[in-house]
Amino acid sequence: MQHDYDVAIVGGGMVGASFACAIASTNLSIALIETSVLEEDRQPSYDERGISLSPSSKHILEHFGVWNEIYAHVTPIKEIHVSNQKKFGFTRLTASESNLSELGHVVIAQSMGKALHKKIKQFENIEILCPVKLENFIKQDSGITLELSTSNGTKMIDTKLLVGADGSNSKVRELSGIEVKKSDYKQTAIVSNITTQKPNHSVAYERFTSHGPIALLPIDDNRSVLVFTAHSDKANDYLNMLDDEYVKVIENEFGRRLGKICKIEKRRGYPIFYIEARKQFEKNLVLLGNAAHTIHPNAAQGFNLGLRDAVGLAECITDGLEKKLAIDDESILEKYIELRSPDQKSVIEFCNGIANCFYNESFLYHSFSNFAMILIDCIPELKSTLLKKAMGVSGHQPRLVRDINL
Numbered sequence: 001m002q003h004d005y006d007v008a009i010v011g012g013g014m015v016g017a018s019f020a021c022a023i024a025s026t027n028l029s030i031a032l033i034e035t036s037v038l039e040e041d042r043q044p045s046y047d048e049r050g051i052s053l054s055p056s057s058k059h060i061l062e063h064f065g066v067w068n069e070i071y072a073h074v075t076p077i078k079e080i081h082v083s084n085q086k087k088f089g090f091t092r093l094t095a096s097e098s099n100l101s102e103l104g105h106v107v108i109a110q111s112m113g114k115a116l117h118k119k120i121k122q123f124e125n126i127e128i129l130c131p132v133k134l135e136n137f138i139k140q141d142s143g144i145t146l147e148l149s150t151s152n153g154t155k156m157i158d159t160k161l162l163v164g165a166d167g168s169n170s171k172v173r174e175l176s177g178i179e180v181k182k183s184d185y186k187q188t189a190i191v192s193n194i195t196t197q198k199p200n201h202s203v204a205y206e207r208f209t210s211h212g213p214i215a216l217l218p219i220d221d222n223r224s225v226l227v228f229t230a231h232s233d234k235a236n237d238y239l240n241m242l243d244d245e246y247v248k249v250i251e252n253e254f255g256r257r258l259g260k261i262c263k264i265e266k267r268r269g270y271p272i273f274y275i276e277a278r279k280q281f282e283k284n285l286v287l288l289g290n291a292a293h294t295i296h297p298n299a300a301q302g303f304n305l306g307l308r309d310a311v312g313l314a315e316c317i318t319d320g321l322e323k324k325l326a327i328d329d330e331s332i333l334e335k336y337i338e339l340r341s342p343d344q345k346s347v348i349e350f351c352n353g354i355a356n357c358f359y360n361e362s363f364l365y366h367s368f369s370n371f372a373m374i375l376i377d378c379i380p381e382l383k384s385t386l387l388k389k390a391m392g393v394s395g396h397q398p399r400l401v402r403d404i405n406l
């Protein structure tokens with residue numbers, strides 16, 4: 001069978017686009033298929049959300065040559081202040097006590113999108129098919145035939161490897177019949193950018209409340225991204241409130257650490273689910289990013305994890321090709337899962353653990369969350385383990401991440 005492409009990536013969101021950058025140097029012929037027009041604000045992956053990037057992500061983006069493009073738009077995080085509403089425990093993680101210049105960076109997703117796509121357009125072996133939607137696929141003896149809808153009607157293409165990076169409601173996952181573990185946290189993250197009276201001094205805040213975390217990520221001197229997590233049944237009330245009323249709610253929940261909130265920008269709601277594919281690959285097909293695992297945004301790990309997966313998969317493909325394996329050799333995908341599952345498992349357990357520990361109404365969990373906070377602040381080894389996890393450098397990592405000297 002003659003194939004149009006070696007690799008077809010469905011989804012040009014943050015993870016799919018990153019994977020395209022990661023395998024570009026292999027000289028494989030690659031199609032990147034994206035349904036939303038990339039330059040428009042409607043692109044769901046690249047909205048006004050502030051994304052917190054770990055040092056491992058910064059290192060990867062530098063390697064892609066994308067960091068230069070977003071550098072002017074990123075804000076360093078020098079300190080993370082973690083507290084528990086109505087309880088006395090809190091902890092402070094600082095860059096200086098770990099001899100680092102920063103703990104991470106915040107970038108607006110839109111800037112990331114622009115930089116990734118600008119980079120991808122430079123590669124002659126990558127063809128961007130957009131706006132084009134995957135509607136169906138048929139598995140062949142060797143490879144997969146994709147049915148795509150385009151503005152000119154239906155188009156069929158053949159590929160040896162199909163990468164499903166098409167988000168939480170992945171069509172690739174659905175068509176392949178891969179089942180998921182799914183739970184509804186019944187929480188909605190309401191995201192808006194705010195301007196505060198006092199400068200944030202590059203401090204990120206995370207405050208755990210009984211209805212979910214409230215986070216403030218610095219994006220400029222007096223500007224921060226506010227992520228307010230509410231019970232989903234109250235989310236519409238918060239989304240439709242007048243700005244003044246909403247500011248009162250936030251100031252009441254978060255306090256006035258940064259003085260008054262002077263300006264609040266457009267609010268967007270993101271219902272929070274946990275979705276984990278029961279398997280991440282089968283013959284000629286692999287899932288990446290939110291399609292493989294959608295996790296709670298409480299520890300800002302989703303994209304950071306997806307990016308390490310993207311790099312891990314690219315490394316396994318490169319190693320396989322060097323050993324003269326065909327791109328659709330299943331042992332490449334087996335190696336990928338072997339490489340990435342410990343990190344995936346650890347991050348998923350970490351995020352689920354936070355969700356269960358801090359928002360659980362039971363007395364035992366309440367006491368434990370308070371105790372945990374004090375313990376983390378007092379025991380340097382615990383603090384350092386937590387930091388390494390948040391920075392994406394703990395455990396078994398792709399070679400590119402192992403190179404980082406922290």
Ligand SMILES: Cc1cc2nc3c(=O)[nH]c(=O)nc-3n(C[C@H](O)[C@H](O)[C@H](O)COP(=O)(O)OP(=O)(O)OC[C@H]3O[C@@H](n4cnc5c(N)ncnc54)[C@H](O)[C@@H]3O)c2cc1C
Nearest residue numbers: 011013014015035045052134166167289290300302303304
């Ligand atoms: C409120 C909130 C805050 C967050 N903050 C952070 C953070 O600070 N740090 C962090 O690391 N992570 C964070 N995350 C997680 C992060 O946003 C996700 O992990 C990341 O967006 C996943 O990217 P993705 O490319 O896998 O999926 P998506 O972003 O969903 O992209 C999927 C893409 O596939 C396209 N697509 C879908 N179906 C088709 C089809 N049939 N054909 C063609 N194209 C298709 C879509 O248009 C989309 O562009 C946050 C998440 C939320 C909700």
